[in-house]
Amino acid sequence: MVAALQRRIESLQGAPTRLTVPVHPALEGLVQLRTGASYAVDSASLALGLAAGASRSGEWVGFAGWDDFGAEAATQWGIDLRRTVLVPEPGELWLEVTAALVDVLKVVVLKPTALVDAKSASVLDARLRARSSVLVVWGEWPRVEARLSAERVVWDGVGRGRGRLDHRELRVAVTRGGQRSARDLVLQ
Template sequence: MAGRMVVGSTALAELVRPASGSDPTGAHQLLPVLPELAGLLPNRGLRRGSTVAVGLGHPARSGSTSLMLALLAEASRAGSWCAVVGVPTLGAAAAADLGIELGRLALVPHPGPEWATVVAALIDGVDVVVAAVPGTVSASVVGRLAARARQRGSVLVPYGRWAGADVTLQVIRGAWEGLGQGRGRLRRREVTISARGRGAAARPKEIRVWLPGDGSSRTGRVSSAGVVPPSGGPAVAAPPGVGRTGSRRAALTVVGTSD
């Protein structure tokens, strides 16, 4: 199934009811993320009730969609429902390739003028709600949606410019690999992801990763000379899902980290 396409208030209500019943106690306060992204988050996961924004990067959207999907992948595989609002170009194949369970993915490609109402309704019953930010959103709407996420125990993931997020992840640099002298094919992209926020996330962090991963699992700190491998450290394990079926490739491969 290529995700649930949600159109109209009736379909939205039908989605929210079963999703909200999946974890009625809210016992699991931390939703998992891929190990490669864990170091960017203050709790090494998606804390229920938090707001984790994904910026559009420079140039706009360069690697940002892949980052947004990668952020959902581990929670989706662990059984959480996810919803994506306002991204009509989102491809189910890309989502599945990055590890998202399509049977627990709701898509609202065109929320219309009642964008805030749609997002609020999904927050009531879906574990992780990605919401593409439609231009300028008023401070009152920002505050109201963040408060609703805290109350309901959902994770709100604004996709675009968003003031006041607990953490903002953003692709700040990227370069494709695979093209030779006028021929070849684009195979993967090395991107630098930054994390900035408030409280426990106030200290800026950066990592360099391959999107998609190549399974080689290289890691190290970033210096002026490039990537310095950890001395005697263990190899980084491949992301969950790699090796289980023999066909899924790694969603991310860490190249370097920097605090």
């Protein structure tokens, strides 16, 4: 409680601090989300996993541009739907909508409908730093802190005409400023 209040006082006193935001335990150690930064992923599940940690710790999360949002999958990742804002079709104002969501939500997951230019992205970056939020982009983004991509996905439990999808083994590659690291994971 005291720590939370201190953090709040710090954030009110200006100097945006770079707080860490938890991620889902399955992605723990792979990437550490920091407020004020944007992250790119190439898979919906990874995006859900990045947002799940904040939702599990009681924060609000938002999804913009996801017209095919899987609510059940989000619940299985541990996202609390009662603290979730969904803007399935922001239309041509998607950048403004994202900026408005960044103002109030801890983690905003964006699926951009069009390519964004570097200038708009930097405006959004400034907003992220001022508001201590995290932007997760499912798709392309000009400048990101880290880029996560799912590689070599192998689904287990399914054969030729029998079984069912059970879990998958995949290698998640993290590109961070030219450096590249990878780790094998098993996801549901």
